[in-house]
Amino acid sequence: MVILAFFWLALLLRSRPAGRVTRLLAFGLCAIVFSWSMDFMDEFIRMPSTLIWHNWLESMPIPIALILLSIGIYHWHQEEIAISAQMVKRERYFREHRLFDKLMPVGGGAYLKKQLKLSLAESKKNQQPLALIAIDLDDFNVINRLYGIKEGDHILQLVCQLLLLNLRDKDLICRLAGDRFVILLHDTDEAEAKQLSQDLQHAVASFAYRTQESQQRVYLTATTAITMAKRDDSDSLIKRLNQLLSQRKQTAAPVI
Template sequence: MNRSFIKYHSPLVIILFFVLTAVISCTFALGELKVSNEIDYFDILGEGGMTIITLVWIGFILMSRPAGKVTNWLFSGLLLMNMSMLLDFMDEFIKYPDNNAWLTTLDSLPAPFGMVIMSIALYQWYQEQMTINAQLRRTERVYRDHTLTDFITGLYSAKYMKQQIKHQLLYSKSSNKPFTLMMIDIRQFDQFNRQHGYQQGDNLLREIGQVITMNIRDKDLACRYASDRFIVLLPDTSNETAETFAWHIENSLANLAFKVGSDLKANYQEITLCSKEYNGTESNYQVLELLNLKMEVTKKQNPYPLGNNSLGKQVA
């Protein structure tokens, strides 16, 4: 069984341990053990089984999912349901005095809240899966050439992007519809490679590529243009509209808390992002030359703040 994600959920594991310990301690502190002839062993089997099953579900969630909002919602809902089941299970062993009889009714309260939270979590999980499925459909489009993809990121290669730009220029010229290219540059990526190694650099590029893919439309194309640069082709899109996509991509990358190996410290990357609109009158070579030129101008206008580990908001 894959346990690669469990190391990212230390806070949730601590919360789980604390809640279970608190529930068991409170029931023993506020009540007393029943005598053997007062215990219903069939209830123990059923309620104990449900308590264990919810704990197993929590374990599967923590072992199989990355940290994030959906995981937190799933964990919270299951934990509340487990609290109700654990309290109900402990009632089979513990008898409360009259002044603490309220504990026998408390066991039914967390479960409904847990079910509501679980419903929200399952809907968000569904939305997440729809996004992933859209990515898969995007990468398996009929015109995809499997020899023209970047091995590390899974995005299209620069060679394929150049072919698509050539086709887009012809289409824009004949239809009088503009298109926009967006370039994303990772600042000091060489320094990251030297500090953490090329394998971690590849992992970072892969995650950045996924973030970009999740923030563009089905008809858009994303490629890894160079070692630390990405290009997004936005057909039938003005530069003004492209700035909205740039804003979404920038904010998503701002929350990309990349962690190196088992290190709990998150690494946030500085980026520069620029976009340029074309109307089909340019040549294939001029398009990329003008885009690269705009990127260099943007970087000079927004110099990299040395020693700052937050994302630079540099959209032009």
């Protein structure tokens, strides 16, 4: 029993960091080791029965050890609960992080569909309107061709930051594909969505970028489309939004 108690103590000190919990558990195990060692020594050393303190040294450390171990195990339990909660958050973050766009810190198409499903259920439950805005940069392939993919990616990152600055805290923006963004608007009617769509168009049109290598000015325009969630699922809603955006781009006047 003494050897086992020493073994537990060694494992504890090797596996846990220093701290209050480790000290409580270690002191408790040390008290058990001391008490069991005294009991073991009785097998070889006969003490006079008049020595009351000897019996106290043998028996008293056990309740003290149990109290220390109980307190230590309780706090260890609280530690494990906190660590488990952090691990769940971290696991959820990494799981969702894979759904984020590789170029900029916004969700991608898969993340948009996931959040859209949740938003559709929430808007239906609370009887609140739900709107979507698609915004597509006009002729962005020309910029990639003239200035290169690296320059084009940098422009997309800046445009994404520009759009974020013009959105409300409750709005969610995702990069659907290429130079196309979709914005999810909670509790927003069609009039509010149209106004926000115009604001985003004006923000993009006011954005003037100077290329890093040739220092040439690049001006952008964007086409937007709006749709309201009705009795749709996420796939049909995104499909309708893309169709509306394609129609708007076909009917829009060419940019000179």
